[in-house]
Amino acid sequence: MADREDRAEHEERDGHRGATLGIDIGTSSTKGVLVGPDGTILRTASREHAVDRPHPGHVEMDAQLWWAEFTGIARELIESAQVPVTAVGVSGMGPCVLLTDEDGTPVRPAILYGVDSRAEAEIEELTTLFGEQEILARSGCVLSSQAAGPKVRWVARHEPETFARASRLFMPSSYLAFRLTGQYVLDHASASMATPLYDTAALDWHRPWAEVVAPGLELPPLQWSGEVAGTVSAQAARAIPGLAEGTPVITGTVDAWAEAISVGATAPGDVMLMYGTTTFLVAITDAPAPSRSMWVTSGTTPGTFTLSGGMASSGAITGWMRELTGNADFSTLVQEAEASGVGANGLLMLPYFAGERSPMHDPSARGVIAGLTLSHTRGDLYRAALEAAAFGVRHHVEALREAGVRIERMVAVGGGTQNELWPRIVSDVTGLQQEVPRRTVGASYGTSMLAAQVAHGTDTTSWNGIDHVCTPDAAAAAQYDELYRLYRDLYPATREITHALAARQHSA
Template identity: 55%
Template sequence: MPLLLGIDIGTSGSKGVLLRPDGTLVAQAVTEHRTSTPRPGWVEHDAEAVWWRDFRTLVAQLRAQAPPDESIAAVGVSGIGPCLLPTEADGSPLRPAILYGVDTRAGEQIERQRDRFGTAEVLERCGSPLTSQAVGPKLAWLRDAEPEVYARARRWFMASSHLVYRLTGAYVLDHHSASQCVPLYDLRRGRWIEEWCEEVAPGLEWPRLVWPAEVVGEVTREASAATGLPAGTPVVAGTVDAWAEATAVGVAEPGDLMLMYGTTMFLVNVVTAPRPTPDLWCARGVFPDTYCLAGGMATSGAVTGWLRDLTGTDYETLAAEAGTLPPGAEGLLMLPYFAGERTPLFDPDARGLVLGLTLRHGRGHLYRAALEATAFGVRHHLEAMDAAGGQVTRLVAVGGGARELWPRIVSNVTGRPQEMPRHTIGAAYGDAFLAAVGTGRAAPTAIASWNPIEQRVEPDPTTAAGYAQLYGLYRDLYPATREAAHALAARQRADAGPP
């Protein structure tokens, strides 16, 4: 029986699955990796040591679990994005990849491009504002800060497109990923803005635009020898991980919204038409003629991981201790901006804060405050989406962090139920589904039978008033401390010294 391979490259780890053409899970595997932070505001991956190594490792692990009489018939990939990996003409990396909005090094270039192209003009043509999420300022930073690297650069990639290139030799980028390349892609026309591309990054070759489920090539003999995949296996273009994950859980109709519980919290809301807003990202969807509003917190699971490592314990212990505490963690309130904040603040110099600490508070209190801080961030995003015309009507929870306590807190804070599908494996499941669609083994609507909803988390009305008060304090806390946070961020950069 043919098997569908899906592999997703994440911020701190990667996942892979093998599925049958009806969505049955045959095998899954996970591998962790390190994310490099060489300076404050810099977040990088080594494409060879992380992206390609993870892909090969997962393929080997999955093939070892697969029945010997079943072979891989199609490949789908996804990854963190938008990222910037500059390469030579043959695809050889010239430096580590600069990651998505958590990397905030290009602040000067953002301001320069806002002045040059115009804030309103960029929002209208591209659908999103110029922020740390955008690729254009990162390209400009590369020209300014590493001119010797830029002089050798001929192509550039994201995580998914680099894997596709390594597997097939095809230099492509999917429309969704391209729509996050502000200010380089025209959202409504679905094409590169050639005059802005040439001004921002002269001399680069631009990838051909395709759709995520489009077959763009086959596994080459060289890639087959490196990975063990059969030569000639079709490969689809893939996309950014959050959109593959939304696809995996059937977030496809207007009003649907995915909550991705991961290292960062990500939200994708399907809308009927482009709805540019300065508070969120507006982008192309996975399939033609679809659009979405999206938001992303710079941290969520990253903060809980930091607490786990800091306290030398495990998630199960922390969750058990936090679960015995009342809403509000007995008077603690956290701002989760430990790596700045993306939407809706777009403030790379925002910083984390814990208010209300006393000597009686322990690690369980801090853990619960971190979960509640993420929930307050979700509520902030939902309000921004409603204001932009998103009309969120259904929430679907996915990701490794979607465990019992965390989604329950989010539903209590937002007052909205969440649906849990059978499989919350993540983007890798969506990758395999896109491979099935691209090779004619499934229709785009088949995901409802592949991955049905099996559980609902309902909000507890008795917590509504208390959380409403805390949410008001949460919203007040950032503007009240912004000036001090920015001063500390400047000091952190100065203490780090020159690059």
């Protein structure tokens, strides 16, 4: 509402100074935003899309779609606002593996991040080859389905003819930067997710391991997320009328890291909690915090690092449940879940509907709904799904603390913050206060901030103030403490059965 109210006031004043364009390639949609020099959102646009699942455990996307949606959104925003674009910001889901030839033409669809679990054998092989302790010491984390390196190895092994045509490694943000500028670069944060190819302490590729995992690939030069990758080429300017040749384009980063920037979670002690199709946490540290259950990466700026974790599904479960029960409005489902009350009338759910990434790293985990009776309602099920995601967040918070990370401030972002129930449940379950910013647009807004810093030298710290604070309720927290213990017990109690069922699903 605030953005709509102040847009007209700012457009005329800021139009002559131009705007920054930020676009993010997400799992289920591409989102773009045009932002004035004071942080005012002038225009937004989005395009929905779906992933491809050609085989069980395989999750892919056509990179040509990324460019098509980028150009479509950019044209829409520029044409509707009639404001010159002074810089472009890019981000995208990750870590992904997009292999291209030397001209940047994809040789196969991109393999997505930890939701794609195809490389289990390669993870085991590389762990044995290099040594788990050595990988932990160099990369800060062990190999898992989140790591990009084993997926490169998978292509080399299972699609040798395709791999023979591959010369370069991209992720969504670097692919967009390449299509815009012709420059082949990657940000440090993204590169450090290509475990075990990157040395976190040295802040550079580890060439001896890269030659084993990705033989023959030309790894990109590394930059920081807010550095200029290059400028808009004549070819890109022709594809996007109104975007001038020579406009600077930042290097960009992975979406969750851009989301953290969008809400000011950039200092050691800050934690960004992203509510979306999956739930993701990024904790900012001033030194690597090695962990066997979470992911250590370089930060987006020199001198910072992160420890992060992500669930394989959270908001995706609520969408699935909505479709399964008649496509009711989300507002109706939230009201029904509110009426259900703490504990969902005795239901307990494991949210591992797509396996689980951190902190368990179990691609064969499966969703469980325990305690069902004929008297349970749709609202009870929806509440149980929200509570399951909250229990998953608490599991991650405990893993962060076990790694020695201090949590001084948690900032929430993403579509799940648009209603108060889900963040309130998370605060009650974790015992942590959450700050909810005025603008929760997400990664595209974060990249527009970085672009504004490049174009204008703008101090963007005042762009996105706090709208409200979500504080835990002591009575609810006490009930959730008991339910959380049951939640943690339910996974090992059902693991053997769900693994057997997962094996049947794979064979089918």
